[in-house]
Amino acid sequence: GPGDDDRHCSKRRVTSSSTRRHSKAEDISSFSQKRCIAWFREYTTPDDPDTLGPEGMEKFCEDIGVEPENVVMLVLAWKMNARQMGFFTLQEWTKGLTELQCDTHTKVQNKLDYLKSFLHEPSTFKSIYRYAYDFARDKDQRSMDMETARAMLQLLLGRQWSLYSQFNNFLEQSKYKVINKDQWCNILEFSRSIQSDLMNYDVDGAWPVMLDEFVEWLKAAREQTGKGSSSGKGS
Amino acid sequence: MSLKPKTVDFNQTWDTLQETVRGVVTLGNVPRAIWNDRFSDVYSLCVSFPEPLADRLYLETKSFLENHVRGLLELVRSKGETSLLQAYHASWVEYSQGIIYLHRLYLYLNTQHIRGQKLSEAEIIYGNVTPNAEEQMEIGELGLEVWKREMIKPLQANLVSHILEGIQQDRLGNPSHHLTDVIRGVIMSFVSVEEYRKSQNPELYQEIFEAPFLKASGEFYKREASKLLQECDVSQYMEKVTQRLEEERLRSQRFVHVSTHPKVKAKCEQHMVADHLGLLQSECHSMVVQERERDLALLYPLLRSVQGGISVLISEVMEHIKQKGTEAIAGIRGDNYHVLFIESLLAVHNKYRTLILNVFHGDLSFIGALDKACISVVNTRPNPKTPCRSPELLAKYCDCLLKKSSKGISDTEIDEKLFQSITIFKYIDDKDAFQKFYSRMLAKRLIHQQSQSMDAEEAMIDRLKQACGYEFTNKLHRMFTDISLSTDLNVKFNAHLKAESIDLGINFSIYVLQAGAWPLNLTSLSTFSVPQELEKSVQTFETFYHKNFNGRKLTWFHHLCQGDLKLGYLKKPYIITMQTFQMAIMLLFEDTNEMACSEVEQALKLSQDVILKHIASLIDCKLLLSPDPSENLTSESILKLNMDYSNKRTKLRITAAMVRDSPQEVEHTMNAINEDRKLYLQAAIVRIMKSRRVLRHNALIQEVLGQSKVTFAPSISMIKKCIESLIDKQYLERTPNSPDEYMYIA
Numbered sequence: 001g002p003g004d005d006d007r008h009c010s011k012r013r014v015t016s017s018s019t020r021r022h023s024k025a026e027d028i029s030s031f032s033q034k035r036c037i038a039w040f041r042e043y044t045t046p047d048d049p050d051t052l053g054p055e056g057m058e059k060f061c062e063d064i065g066v067e068p069e070n071v072v073m074l075v076l077a078w079k080m081n082a083r084q085m086g087f088f089t090l091q092e093w094t095k096g097l098t099e100l101q102c103d104t105h106t107k108v109q110n111k112l113d114y115l116k117s118f119l120h121e122p123s124t125f126k127s128i129y130r131y132a133y134d135f136a137r138d139k140d141q142r143s144m145d146m147e148t149a150r151a152m153l154q155l156l157l158g159r160q161w162s163l164y165s166q167f168n169n170f171l172e173q174s175k176y177k178v179i180n181k182d183q184w185c186n187i188l189e190f191s192r193s194i195q196s197d198l199m200n201y202d203v204d205g206a207w208p209v210m211l212d213e214f215v216e217w218l219k220a221a222r223e224q225t226g227k228g229s230s231s232g233k234g235s
Numbered sequence: 236m237s238l239k240p241k242t243v244d245f246n247q248t249w250d251t252l253q254e255t256v257r258g259v260v261t262l263g264n265v266p267r268a269i270w271n272d273r274f275s276d277v278y279s280l281c282v283s284f285p286e287p288l289a290d291r292l293y294l295e296t297k298s299f300l301e302n303h304v305r306g307l308l309e310l311v312r313s314k315g316e317t318s319l320l321q322a323y324h325a326s327w328v329e330y331s332q333g334i335i336y337l338h339r340l341y342l343y344l345n346t347q348h349i350r351g352q353k354l355s356e357a358e359i360i361y362g363n364v365t366p367n368a369e370e371q372m373e374i375g376e377l378g379l380e381v382w383k384r385e386m387i388k389p390l391q392a393n394l395v396s397h398i399l400e401g402i403q404q405d406r407l408g409n410p411s412h413h414l415t416d417v418i419r420g421v422i423m424s425f426v427s428v429e430e431y432r433k434s435q436n437p438e439l440y441q442e443i444f445e446a447p448f449l450k451a452s453g454e455f456y457k458r459e460a461s462k463l464l465q466e467c468d469v470s471q472y473m474e475k476v477t478q479r480l481e482e483e484r485l486r487s488q489r490f491v492h493v494s495t496h497p498k499v500k501a502k503c504e505q506h507m508v509a510d511h512l513g514l515l516q517s518e519c520h521s522m523v524v525q526e527r528e529r530d531l532a533l534l535y536p537l538l539r540s541v542q543g544g545i546s547v548l549i550s551e552v553m554e555h556i557k558q559k560g561t562e563a564i565a566g567i568r569g570d571n572y573h574v575l576f577i578e579s580l581l582a583v584h585n586k587y588r589t590l591i592l593n594v595f596h597g598d599l600s601f602i603g604a605l606d607k608a609c610i611s612v613v614n615t616r617p618n619p620k621t622p623c624r625s626p627e628l629l630a631k632y633c634d635c636l637l638k639k640s641s642k643g644i645s646d647t648e649i650d651e652k653l654f655q656s657i658t659i660f661k662y663i664d665d666k667d668a669f670q671k672f673y674s675r676m677l678a679k680r681l682i683h684q685q686s687q688s689m690d691a692e693e694a695m696i697d698r699l700k701q702a703c704g705y706e707f708t709n710k711l712h713r714m715f716t717d718i719s720l721s722t723d724l725n726v727k728f729n730a731h732l733k734a735e736s737i738d739l740g741i742n743f744s745i746y747v748l749q750a751g752a753w754p755l756n757l758t759s760l761s762t763f764s765v766p767q768e769l770e771k772s773v774q775t776f777e778t779f780y781h782k783n784f785n786g787r788k789l790t791w792f793h794h795l796c797q798g799d800l801k802l803g804y805l806k807k808p809y810i811i812t813m814q815t816f817q818m819a820i821m822l823l824f825e826d827t828n829e830m831a832c833s834e835v836e837q838a839l840k841l842s843q844d845v846i847l848k849h850i851a852s853l854i855d856c857k858l859l860l861s862p863d864p865s866e867n868l869t870s871e872s873i874l875k876l877n878m879d880y881s882n883k884r885t886k887l888r889i890t891a892a893m894v895r896d897s898p899q900e901v902e903h904t905m906n907a908i909n910e911d912r913k914l915y916l917q918a919a920i921v922r923i924m925k926s927r928r929v930l931r932h933n934a935l936i937q938e939v940l941g942q943s944k945v946t947f948a949p950s951i952s953m954i955k956k957c958i959e960s961l962i963d964k965q966y967l968e969r970t971p972n973s974p975d976e977y978m979y980i981a
Contacts, residue, residue, distance in 0.1 A: 180959070180962075180963045182962045182969070185969075186974075204936075204951075205975055206932035206955075206976075208959050209955050209956050209959065212952065212955070
């Protein structure tokens with residue numbers, strides 16, 4: 001991939017550990033706001049020079065060598081405090097990238113591991129998770145539609161929550177068409193605090209009804225398979 | 236005589252005094268003059284000169300009494316062991332009376348000499364002084380003290396064993412009546428000898444008599460209980476025990492001091508009831524299930540006497556009533572379901588209420604059990620997913636009592652039944668559902684003039700108000716007001732017509748009903764082009780009304796209206812009361828004898844299903860003829876006026892079919908109830924959170940349940956959904972540091 005090439009380049013130049021583009025060697029190591037804005041304009045059109053839209057986004061992802069669905073893109077958006085999925089405004093771009101001290105795609109590439117590390121810190125993860133709700137939501141609606149919600153949950157909890165696939169199945173068969181913010185936030189709390197055997201789940205707790213129903217559904221499903229397997233053993 | 240102190244010769248004076256003292260304590264004949272002289276002698280000795288001789292008098296008197304009592308002891312003993320009680324008692328009667336007299340003879344010594352030395356109560360309580368054991372006593376007390384030491388102490392073991400034997404014989408059914416007074420007298424002497432003591436407890440009595448008595452009683456009843464249990468079944472046992480308890484109560488009164496009564500009762504109960512509580516409780520079930528009232532009446536006071544003993548019986552009674560109630564409503568089927576349902580429940584309630592009053596003396600814990608059982612039966616859901624039907628059935632029950640059709644029962648009977656229905660009403664959890672159904676049915680009765688009596692209607696609403704408060708019946712009252720205001724309005728309108736010389740061509744009257752108070756659905760209104768014959772009335776009234784009430788909007792509920800139509804094309808004239816849409820259809824046949832359904836539809840601008848439904852009703856009562864009765868009506872069907880229509884009656888009503896409740900209507904009502912509940916719960920949650928600001932989840936749930944229980948019992952998940960929707964609407968939020976705490980957002 002392009003990342004490998006860049007790393008080769010930087011080795012050949014034998015400079016410091018930070019990477020640079022060989023074409024502009026002079027003072028490329030230091031951050032330049034001007035260069036940052038100029039880079040932004042590479043992805044915008046003259047009709048709307050201050051908004052980076054879906055097409056620009058696709059190109060940007062290609063340049064930094066990341067799939068648009070990669071969770072690191074969410075972290076980057078979170079760093080920029082981008083309001084709407086699929087778009088960066090000039091203001092969001094400069095604020096976020098100034099903080100990261102990035103004005104080239106290589107610099108961003110080198111920050112990817114750093115960005116990913118935010119996901120491992122529980123309190124930062126929580127704020128990224130909560131940010132994701134407003135970021136991905138259709139701004140005309142108060143709640144998030146189910147398709148988007150399931151995609152975002154897959155992205156954020158798919159690997160780390162042992163009950164994720166069951167929860168996803170539950171949503172699929174349920175009558176819910178949207179997820180509201182309270183439900184969204186409580187899904188994370190639930191995934192963090194409730195054991196996969198559900199032993200520490202309290203019916204009288206304040207969980208949203210959706211999660212009560214999930215527990216009921218899961219218990220019923222497990223009883224079914226439990227019966228099936230025990231009778232299977234018997235025969 | 237002189238009161239002046241003088242020198243007195245003690246020995247001489249005491250010798251004469253001693254003789255009188257002997258006479259007094261043996262109740263001998265002491266002449267008044269002698270008494271007076273000796274009384275003065277006591278005074279003289281106490282104040283004698285040069286030194287008072289009171290202390291010496293005291294000591295001599297004491298030793299005299301000691302000798303006297305020792306003499307009496309010998310006498311009592313000499314009468315032999317078998318007559319011990321009688322002999323002791325005789326001596327005691329004489330001596331105790333004599334001591335009372337002696338006390339009076341020594342009045343001066345008592346009041347001046349002895350009381351003066353005594354410590355006051357305040358000194359005993361607050362001072363650091365301990366009462367001196369050698370302290371002198373007043374003569375009365377001294378005499379009793381001497382009796383206690385010199386008579387009771389040596390004899391007590393024998394006395395008590397004779398007493399206990401006497402009581403034992405009494406218990407065994409061999410009472411010796413001549414001994415009763417003696418035994419009681421002896422027992423009471425143990426109390427009397429200490430009557431000068433300040434203490435409340437008769438200590439001597441308790442020590443030498445009561446303790447062995449209670450022990451003996453306990454043993455007796457323990458044996459008695461096990462003997463009875465071998466001989467009797469439980470019913471007989473309870474009977475015998477009850478009898479024993481009563482006998483022992485009377486025996487206590489005959490023999491022992493009042494302070495012992497509760498103790499001996501407790502002993503009996505301990506050994507005859509509490510020790511066998513398990514047995515008695517194990518019999519509760521069959522007694523209750525078989526409703527053995529006599530046994531239950533015996534069992535009740537027995538179990539009541541033991542702490543915690545009654546609870547098993549209470550819960551058995553509750554389960555039984557629940558069972559009987561469930562059975563009573565299980566087999567009911569048919570059109571009359573609501574009547575049978577309510578009356579069966581009432582029968583069960585009345586039966587067990589009577590039983591509780593008679594057998595358990597109306598004990599409140601049993602009344603509570605009855606209430607709990609009834610609540611459980613009344614609010615049972617045959618299927619957890621569907622709402623309970625009791626509210627609807629009760630409203631229907633009231634409806635059929637209040638409707639004109641309820642023939643054959645008198646007004647007082649109807650009133651009594653309505654009164655009874657409040658009993659069931661109080662048990663209903665979903666009172667809001669009852670209210671919804673009731674108001675729908677009331678609306679129908681009022682609009683279609685089906686009420687039997689307005690007084691009965693109002694009386695019922697007052698009863699509901701009493702049971703559930705003003706808020707609950709507010710709308711019902713407003714409906715009533717509308718009806719009476721409408722009567723006035725019609726009078727005014729008719730006067731207006733007269734004054735303006737307007738002829739509407741028909742008789743016209745109208746109800747004006749406030750939106751909001753009536754359970755009428757604006758959305759179900761269908762378009763309708765009013766027949767020409769009625770149009771003038773409608774318009775004239777609208778003009779009249781708007782002139783009188785500027786700014787009010789009138790909406791016509793034609794589907795609720797009716798008219799009398801006179802049919803002149805038949806052999807006989809008929810006057811038929813029909814629904815307005817039916818009338819509008821009939822009026823179309825004024826100029827023609829046949830017409831297609833589609834033409835009717837066009838002329839009246841009613842929706843197709845409404846049209847077809849009303850045409851079908853006219854075909855059903857044979858006013859119209861359909862081309863082919865076996866086929867369903869369609870827009871193309873050609874309708875014919877039935878020129879051969881005939882009926883025995885010339886005045887009749889065909890609106891009945893239109894008034895009936897459809898299943899959808901019940902469903903609509905249930906939905907409306909649910910919507911109201913959500914609003915109610917959200918309002919309650921907001922009110923609570925507004926005053927509390929921050930509240931834990933469970934506390935909020937409890938408060939909401941507490942507030943709503945007057946009108947309905949919401950499910951927890953319904954409350955939770957309302958909380959969530961308020962979070963979503965940003966009235967509330969979860970506090971950041973605790974997952975189950977909410978915060979009000981101002």
